Amino acid sequence: MTPPLGDIAHVGHAQLFTPDLDASVAFCTDFLGLTVNGHTRGGSGGGDGGDGDSVYLRTFDDYEHHSLVLTARDRPGLGRLALRTSSEEALQRRVKAVEEAGGTGRWVEDEPGIGKLYVTTDPDGHEHALYWESEYYRAPDALRPALKNQPQAKPNRGVGVRRLDHVNFLAADVLANAEFQQDVLGARPTEQIRLDTGRVAARWLTFTDKSYDVVYTEDWTGSEGRLHHIAFATDTREDILRAADLAIDSGVFIETGPHKHAIQQTFFLYVYEPGGNRIELCNPVSRLVFAPDWPLITWTEAERAKGQAWGLKTIQSFHTHGTPPVAPPAGG
Template sequence: MVEKIRDIAHVSAVELLTPVLDDTVRFFTDQMALEVVDRRGDSVWLHAWDDYESFTIKITGGGTSGIGRTWLRARSPEALDRRVRDIQAAGLGEEWVTSDFGYGPVFHFRDPDGHAFGIHYETRRYVPSDATRPSLKNQAARFPGRGTNVRRLDHVNFLARDLPDDFLADTLTGRASEQIVLNDGTKAAIWYTFTDKSYDMVYTRDRTGSTGRLHHIAFATDTREDILRAADVFLEAGVHIETGPHKHAIQQTFFLYVWEPGGNRIELCNAGARLLLAPDHEVITWTEAERAKGQAWGLQTIASFHTHGTPPVSP
């Protein structure tokens, strides 16, 4: 048996598009407790307090909501070379750039559904200021103590016309952890991991048949109690709470979903306790009947969870 190479270290950062730039930035600084680390033109870079890299999310203003580029860090320069070679062989490569904030050379490419990606190895680590320097040297910045105090980016859930299994497993060397398979054999969603976390990227079938859209991005909290407090933080701030707090059946994630002012869905999750330590993990498959039962404790999935994505499209 050929040993499976795992060349992606983790999801580095994500770019979120918004038609209300200042409002979205205030959401991430005031309610999510991220720090603005740079601003250039219509883009703002923000950092979650325990992210070792220089930024966690890039917010870009424009005419609509949605997802821009997602950055992946390779495990080594050699891993980067292997992934670029396979991406080019798949016909998905675009170009090398040296202008992406916080990184060395980045190879830009797209997944089969059209989502923009960048893969890199060289990175600039976050350097705290006097105001953000932590007391404990083993964290990137001091605990913010405001809003929801999210620690880091956790995962991205893309909407796609067709689920790109081969791209995720072969081109990006991820491994599937769980999936939903409908009665007709169609895969409705699939969860992939690059690490020992149970998932880092999710692809969900877009019911509109569109391409390149976003379902949600998720940020990790330390505890379930943080998510309960976050619900009160969002309530007081007038942020739209879509569903939760509750527990997913799939992946067992404790969750809360909100819509930031630009319309993008944001999840707060506590998923770190469940790790995939088995090197021969078998994919967990959920059926239509099992999903019809709702979430882990019986909460039915809200209808907008299946219909809302960004950018919005006409039904």
């Protein structure tokens, strides 16, 4: 039985590996408008062993220490996705659920502003860190907001993204990984793509009243543990249009957009950061799922062939680019 919605409170932060740490940090601060909130030297700060230096960055509306960790590594990709639970008891329930499902994990305490984390993986090998203890951010004088219910003043540079919104994993087996989120972590599915063969090729899931927090998309290479993209939410659609102008002015590569997705109706722009990871800028706030019995929406191959909401065809690289990069399949 799927556990009740609520043990996972929200997406906390994500870790990206990058072969060009300085350039990736500059992208995040100058283009996205994130704020650096600390760094650690090689070997600490999340992820598995062998990491290089890590830099911690935050969006202006995040209440926690950081929203994103950038870690130096030879190849780009996703480190861990951190999920905050709704209580210490909820954390222990999810740990028990992982172990009862045959999973394994380890306890670490290796990130600033965060207490102990229980690190496990989904069936595809993507690292998830569950935690409860968290330090509320206190802005220094230079970043103190005028409104006391906002953690930090809005940035005066770049896009000024509001929060880390979601993570889209690439997976060899979408259904197995989506069921891990549902049965073990307590997410509920909202939309999916089912191929004519009956195979589920993508599924969107939520821990909150947002329409989605995590996504699994079929990896056409058959690889495991790769990243499709992480996404940051903006205040308005106009911010997405401004981001496109900033991108062409500053040499940031635009992959596709601005446009509107048919699935989830998210207004989007996809760019690559200098390390090679795909970043989505999105404005999804118009769609919330309040219904406790929301029916899973299924899209067919024929429906997806129509493209995005206003007819834009899905660009080929959307199916082939992921991090870390892999050789194309034989004959592909």
